[in-house]
Amino acid sequence: MAIDVASTWETVIGLEVHAQISTDTKMYCSCPAVVTSELADANQYVCPVCLGHPGTLPRPNRGAVVRGLTLALKLGSRINERSVFARKNYFYPDLPKGYQISQYDLPLAEGGALPYWHGTRKQEAGLVRIHLEEDTAKLFHQDDGTAILDYNRSGVPLIEIVSLPDFREAAQCVSYLEELRGLLQRLGVSAAAMESGNFRCEPNISVRPRGESELRTKTEIKNLNSFATLRRAIEAEVRRQVELYTAGREVQQATLRYDEARGITVPMRIKETADDYRYFDDPDLPPLVLTKGLLDEAGEDVRASNFELRQMMVEEDKISHEMAATIADDRTVHRFYRLCCKDGHAPAEVAKWVTGELLRLLREAPLKIQPGALSKVLKLLRAGELTLPQARAVFEQVYRTNKAVDVVVEEQGFEQQNGGVDLEKICSAVISDNPQVVADVKSGKTNAVQVLVGAVMKQTRGGADPKEARKLLLKLLRVG
Numbered sequence: 001m002a003i004d005v006a007s008t009w010e011t012v013i014g015l016e017v018h019a020q021i022s023t024d025t026k027m028y029c030s031c032p033a034v035v036t037s038e039l040a041d042a043n044q045y046v047c048p049v050c051l052g053h054p055g056t057l058p059r060p061n062r063g064a065v066v067r068g069l070t071l072a073l074k075l076g077s078r079i080n081e082r083s084v085f086a087r088k089n090y091f092y093p094d095l096p097k098g099y100q101i102s103q104y105d106l107p108l109a110e111g112g113a114l115p116y117w118h119g120t121r122k123q124e125a126g127l128v129r130i131h132l133e134e135d136t137a138k139l140f141h142q143d144d145g146t147a148i149l150d151y152n153r154s155g156v157p158l159i160e161i162v163s164l165p166d167f168r169e170a171a172q173c174v175s176y177l178e179e180l181r182g183l184l185q186r187l188g189v190s191a192a193a194m195e196s197g198n199f200r201c202e203p204n205i206s207v208r209p210r211g212e213s214e215l216r217t218k219t220e221i222k223n224l225n226s227f228a229t230l231r232r233a234i235e236a237e238v239r240r241q242v243e244l245y246t247a248g249r250e251v252q253q254a255t256l257r258y259d260e261a262r263g264i265t266v267p268m269r270i271k272e273t274a275d276d277y278r279y280f281d282d283p284d285l286p287p288l289v290l291t292k293g294l295l296d297e298a299g300e301d302v303r304a305s306n307f308e309l310r311q312m313m314v315e316e317d318k319i320s321h322e323m324a325a326t327i328a329d330d331r332t333v334h335r336f337y338r339l340c341c342k343d344g345h346a347p348a349e350v351a352k353w354v355t356g357e358l359l360r361l362l363r364e365a366p367l368k369i370q371p372g373a374l375s376k377v378l379k380l381l382r383a384g385e386l387t388l389p390q391a392r393a394v395f396e397q398v399y400r401t402n403k404a405v406d407v408v409v410e411e412q413g414f415e416q417q418n419g420g421v422d423l424e425k426i427c428s429a430v431i432s433d434n435p436q437v438v439a440d441v442k443s444g445k446t447n448a449v450q451v452l453v454g455a456v457m458k459q460t461r462g463g464a465d466p467k468e469a470r471k472l473l474l475k476l477l478r479v480g
Contacts, residue, residue, distance in 0.1 A: 009207045011238050012215060013173055014165035015125075017180060018158050019190040020135065020198035021064045026050050026155035027134040028058030028101065028285075033156045035198065039140050042150035050134075050155030052097025057284050060085070064132060064157035065288065067189045068108050069298030071159065072130050074187060074305065077112030079295070083131075085285040089278045093149060094137035102160075104279045107131035108288075114163075115307045116179035118172050120321045122311075125176050126164035133158050159189065165204065165215065170234040174227045177201060182306040186331055194225045201225070203234055206251070207241045217251045221258055221265060233258035237265045309334060317347035326355050332367060333358065339371035345378050353378070357392060361399045373398050376405040389462035390414050413461070423456075423464055427472050430455045441479055449473055 026033050029049035036042060049056045072079050084106040087099040109130040116123055135156040140148040161180065167173050181199060184192040192199040206218040221237060224230045236258065241251050256265040304312075306328040313324035327337050333354060340350040353374060358367075374395060381391040386409070397408045430452050431438055440448040449470060456469040 008210060009238075009242050010210045010212075011168055011234075012165045012206045012208065012218075013167040013170075013234065014128075014204040014218075015163045015167065015173060015176065016202040016204065016220075017161045017163075017177070018135075018200045018202070019161070019184055019192050021061075021067050021132075021157040021159050022188060022190055023061055023063040023067070023157055025061060025063075027061050027064055027132070027157035028155060031155065035138070035153045035156060035196070036150060039148060039150070041152070042140070042148065043152060045152045046154070051151060052099075058101065058282075060132075060285065060288060061157050062294075064159075065108075066294060066298045067187070067301075068130065068132050068159050069290070069295060070187050070301045071161075071184070071189050072109035072112065073295075073299055074183065074302050075109075075112035075114055075127060075130070077109035077127060077130055079109045079290065080106055081290045082106065083108050083288045083290075085132075085282045085288065086279045087282050088133075090276075092136070093147070094139055094154070096137065096151060096154060100134060100136065101282055101285065102133035103131035106287075114176065114180060114183070115305075116176050117307060117310060117321070117325065118175040123172070123175070125166040128162040128164055129160075130162075131160050133160060165206075165218075170231040173201075173203065173230060173234065177227065177230070179305070179307055182329060186303055186306065187301055194227070197225055199225070201230055203230065203237075205234060205237050205241070207238055207245070217253050219251065219254050219256055219265075221256045222268065224258065229258060229260065232260075232263065233265060236263055240265060313347070313351075317341070317351070319348055319351045323351045323355050326359070327351065333362075336367070336371045336374070340375050340378070343372070343375040345375060349378065350374075353395075357395055358399075361396060365400065368402050369399055373405055380405070380409070385409075386414060387462055387465055389457060389466075393462060423460075423469065423472060424476075426456055426459050426464070427452075427469065427476055430459065431473070431476060438477065441474075441477055446474075446479065449477075449479075 020035070023033050025031060029047050031047050031050055032045045034045045036044070049058055069079065083103060085101055086104040088102045088104070089099040091098060107129045110128070112127045113124050114127065116125065135153050135158050137154040138150045138152070140150060142148065163176070167176065181192040184190040190198065201224050202220055202222055203224070204218045204220050206216045208214065208216050219237060219241070221233050224233055237256065244251050252270065254270050255268045257268050259266050309328040310321070310324040313319050313327065314321055327334050336358065337350055337354045340354070341347050358374070377386070377391050377395045377398070380386040381388065386394060394405060394408050394412065394414070397403070397412070398405055401408070434452060434455065437448050437451045452473050453466055453470050456464050456473070457466060
């Protein structure tokens with residue numbers, strides 16, 4: 001019998017996010033922070049410090065600390081003026097030292113919250129901690145079952161953001177992660193590109209009967225690096241846990257991986273506890289004591305989040321959530337939109353052009369024009385000097401050539417056309433040239449008039465108002 005998971009069981013999810021911090025060098029040495037994708041480039045950027053040779057002395061990356069503080073300030077976290085680096089001890093081939101330098105008892109920051117939009121609903125996820133650590137090496141798996149280790153990534157600075165178990169479904173997790181990714185990018189903390197592996201998520205999942213408040217045993221799924229995979233992995237693990245409880249069995253705390261091919265979660269190892277990692281203060285790294293200068297520097301980079309921008313556009317500019325989300329998601333697009341609005345245009349009109357014409361052209365070629373170009377087109381449109389089709393044609397030509405709007409209008413001949421279009425004469429000619437379409441319209445197929453409208457627009461090279469052309473055509477045909 002099928003199990004009705006949604007109505008009987010409640011899912012509880014917490015998220016651990018690892019993002020590579022945007023810096024030139026690694027976390028504790030001066031090697032370039034380069035993550036390679038080709039095996040031929042493996043192990044080109046390593047040194048005794050990031051390989052953990054005995055006697056080497058690591059030193060924290062100042063830029064990584066500042067970026068971590070910037071994020072903590074934005075999220076309202078409690079910053080620890082004295083934080084401690086610790087050694088997290090475990091054996092794995094991608095960890096040459098046999099331990100990872102991380103933070104445990106005293107992280108960089110604790111608490112805070114990230115507000116985000118889930119559809120059109122405002123939500124908020126509380127945070128447990130924000131801490132700094134180093135990345136591990138990268139494994140290149142070979143066809144013969146062996147693997148080659150690339151230590152270029154070993155030591156690249158990471159920031160880990162750990163949430164409270166405030167999520168109840170996979171879609172909610174994706175909404176949160178989209179907001180967090182956008183914030184990391186907007187603040188310059190991380191490129192946060194999942195496809196490049198520098199933004200990875202590990203959900204902690206448990207289920208409980210609806211109405212029950214106590215948390216049950218959780219499992220963790222490692223290293224999910226796409227939103228689609230995250231959704232499928234969470235849903236698969238929820239099903240597995242519900243099936244176990246329904247069969248009268250218990251869920252064992254474990255670390256899992258998601259098998260994409262089979263659509264199931266697979267145990268990697270029994271879940272370690274903090275005691276298993278034998279955390280202790282790193283003897284080579286003194287406590288990180290923050291100065292006012294560091295905090296001031298971090299505060300200079302705090303910018304509005306995507307959540308805040310979207311809220312402002314919805315509540316103040318009165319545009320739709322969908323348009324606001326699209327514009328807020330891209331810093332360049334948002335700047336373009338905002339500057340056009342400041343030039344006196346209605347936000348709804350600008351948003352329509354930005355999410356329509358501008359984004360369409362952006363998919364084809366990089367942005368080179370200034371917002372003033374769109375502003376000029378909109379002014380000509382409002383003044384009646386360009387029709388809507390002409391305005392679109394002018395904006396596209398300006399975008400592709402970076403020529404001035406007035407130059408494109410003159411080259412297209414729109415200036416001369418708009419002053420001397422005899423619309424009634426053109427409509428009459430179109431009616432004479434299309435007897436079959438005229439017969440269709442008069443027989444009741446009024447939608448066929450759009451064929452005539454299209455012919456008028458072609459004759460006028462977009463110079464006619466389509467609504468006026470339709471109205472005049474129907475009048476001349478004595479229809480409607």
